[in-house]
Amino acid sequence: MSLDSLFSPLDLGGLTLPNRVIMAPLTRARASVDNVPCALMGQYYAQRADCGLIVSEATAVDPFGMGWYRVPGIWNDDQVRGWQGVTAAVHDAGGRIFAQLWHMGRLVLPDYIAGAQPIGPSAIAGVGETMAPPSPDYSGGFLPMKPYVVPREMTAEDIAQVIEAYGRGAVNALRAGFDGVEIHAANGYIIDQFLQSNSNHRNDAYGGSLANRTRFLREVLEAVTRSVPASRVGIRISPTSDRKGMGDENPGALAEAVAQIAQDFGIAYLHLIEPIASGFMEKPENPVIDRVRALFGGVLVQNGSFDGAAADACIAASKADAVSFGRPYIANPDLVTRMRNSLPLAQPNFDYAYVGEEKGYTDYPPAHAN
Ligand SMILES: Cc1cc2nc3c(=O)[nH]c(=O)nc-3n(C[C@H](O)[C@H](O)[C@H](O)COP(=O)(O)O)c2cc1C
Known part of the structure; x- marks a missing residue:
C-alpha cells in the first residue's frame, strides 16, 4: 500500500512537515514531582521525531490547573529550562514540536492544590474519578483513584487570571x-x-448562547496570540465527546462556532477528536468533520482510532489535511516507518501509560531491531 497522501509534505505556518502523520498529545507522567520535564522525555520525543509534527503531552499553564501526578508544567523557569532540553532533542533529530497548553479546571483534585476547591465555569462536578497523588512512601505502581469534586464557580477575576496564565504559558513555550x-x-x-x-x-x-460559551476560548486565543503568531497556533476540540460528564445540546453548532473563531483568527490548524471507531471514546452518531471543514480554511487534523490506510483515505478524500495518532505512538517509536512499509504494529502495555520511568516509555524497540 503506497499511502501517498499520508506521506506527502504539508505546509503548517511556514513549517514544512515532511509527512501528514501527527503525533497526538499523550500524557505520560514522566516529569519530576515538581512538574519539570526531564532528559528522558527528550529521548522519548526524539525517538518519534520523524513524524510531521509532535504535539506535546498536555502541559499545565498554572499550578492551580494541574491535577495529575508528574505531568509537566510551563509556568516557571525550571520548567522552561526542562522543556528547552526536550525541544532541542527533537530539533536535533530533525523534528518539529508544539506545546499543548492545558488547564484542567474542575477536573483538578483538591489533593493537588493544597486542599483547595478547584475552579470551573459552574459548580458542577465532572463525572468519574482520576488518579490522586501517591502517599509519601510510594515506590511505583498504580496510583489511588478519587472521584472528581464539585468546583467553585469562577468569578470574573478567576477568568481573567486563567486567561493570563495561558498568555504566560504561550510566552514560556516560545522561550x-x-x-x-x-x-x-x-x-x-x-x-x-x-x-x-x-x-x-x-x-x-x-x-x-454559543457566542457567550465560546468567549473564554476567544479570550484565551487573544492572550496566546499576543506572543505566538496565529500561524503557529492550533486548537484541539472534542465537541461530540460526553466523557467525564461532558455533552452539548448541539455539538455540530458548537463545532461550527469554534471553526468560525479559528477562521477569524487565522490559526494554523484545528485538531478534531472524532473517532472513526469506538475505543478511546465513542464513535459519534453525527460526525462534525464536514461542518468544520466547510468553515475553516486552515489545516484540519483528524484524530481517533485511525490506522495508516484509513488516514491516507481520509486525506486523499480531502476530508482532512493530516491525521494524528495517539495510542499507536506508545509502542511504535518508528510508526512512520512501520506504516510506510506496512510492518505490523507493536501493542502498548497500558500498565506503564501513566506511571514509571524508561520501562513502557523509551524501551519500545523500532521494528528493524526486532
Ligand atoms: C495514554 C494517553 C494519554 C493521553 N494524553 C492526552 C493529552 O495529554 N492531551 C490530549 O489532548 N489527549 C490525550 N490523549 C488522547 C489522545 O491524544 C488521542 O486523542 C486518543 O488516544 C485517540 O487517538 P488514537 O485512537 O490514535 O489513540 C491521551 C490518550 C492516551 C491513550
Whole structure:
C-alpha cells in the first residue's frame, strides 16, 4: 500500500512537515514531582521525531490547573529550562514540536492544590474519578483513584487570571523552544467546560448562547496570540465527546462556532477528536468533520482510532489535511516507518501509560531491531 497522501509534505505556518502523520498529545507522567520535564522525555520525543509534527503531552499553564501526578508544567523557569532540553532533542533529530497548553479546571483534585476547591465555569462536578497523588512512601505502581469534586464557580477575576496564565504559558513555550502551541480545548478540561452546555450553566457573558460559551476560548486565543503568531497556533476540540460528564445540546453548532473563531483568527490548524471507531471514546452518531471543514480554511487534523490506510483515505478524500495518532505512538517509536512499509504494529502495555520511568516509555524497540 503506497499511502501517498499520508506521506506527502504539508505546509503548517511556514513549517514544512515532511509527512501528514501527527503525533497526538499523550500524557505520560514522566516529569519530576515538581512538574519539570526531564532528559528522558527528550529521548522519548526524539525517538518519534520523524513524524510531521509532535504535539506535546498536555502541559499545565498554572499550578492551580494541574491535577495529575508528574505531568509537566510551563509556568516557571525550571520548567522552561526542562522543556528547552526536550525541544532541542527533537530539533536535533530533525523534528518539529508544539506545546499543548492545558488547564484542567474542575477536573483538578483538591489533593493537588493544597486542599483547595478547584475552579470551573459552574459548580458542577465532572463525572468519574482520576488518579490522586501517591502517599509519601510510594515506590511505583498504580496510583489511588478519587472521584472528581464539585468546583467553585469562577468569578470574573478567576477568568481573567486563567486567561493570563495561558498568555504566560504561550510566552514560556516560545522561550522553551517550541515551534508553536496547541490550545487544549478538548476532553473535558477547562476550555471545553466553558464550551459545552452540560458543564456551563452560567448566566453571565460566558454562558448561555454559543457566542457567550465560546468567549473564554476567544479570550484565551487573544492572550496566546499576543506572543505566538496565529500561524503557529492550533486548537484541539472534542465537541461530540460526553466523557467525564461532558455533552452539548448541539455539538455540530458548537463545532461550527469554534471553526468560525479559528477562521477569524487565522490559526494554523484545528485538531478534531472524532473517532472513526469506538475505543478511546465513542464513535459519534453525527460526525462534525464536514461542518468544520466547510468553515475553516486552515489545516484540519483528524484524530481517533485511525490506522495508516484509513488516514491516507481520509486525506486523499480531502476530508482532512493530516491525521494524528495517539495510542499507536506508545509502542511504535518508528510508526512512520512501520506504516510506510506496512510492518505490523507493536501493542502498548497500558500498565506503564501513566506511571514509571524508561520501562513502557523509551524501551519500545523500532521494528528493524526486532
Ligand atoms: C495514554 C494517553 C494519554 C493521553 N494524553 C492526552 C493529552 O495529554 N492531551 C490530549 O489532548 N489527549 C490525550 N490523549 C488522547 C489522545 O491524544 C488521542 O486523542 C486518543 O488516544 C485517540 O487517538 P488514537 O485512537 O490514535 O489513540 C491521551 C490518550 C492516551 C491513550
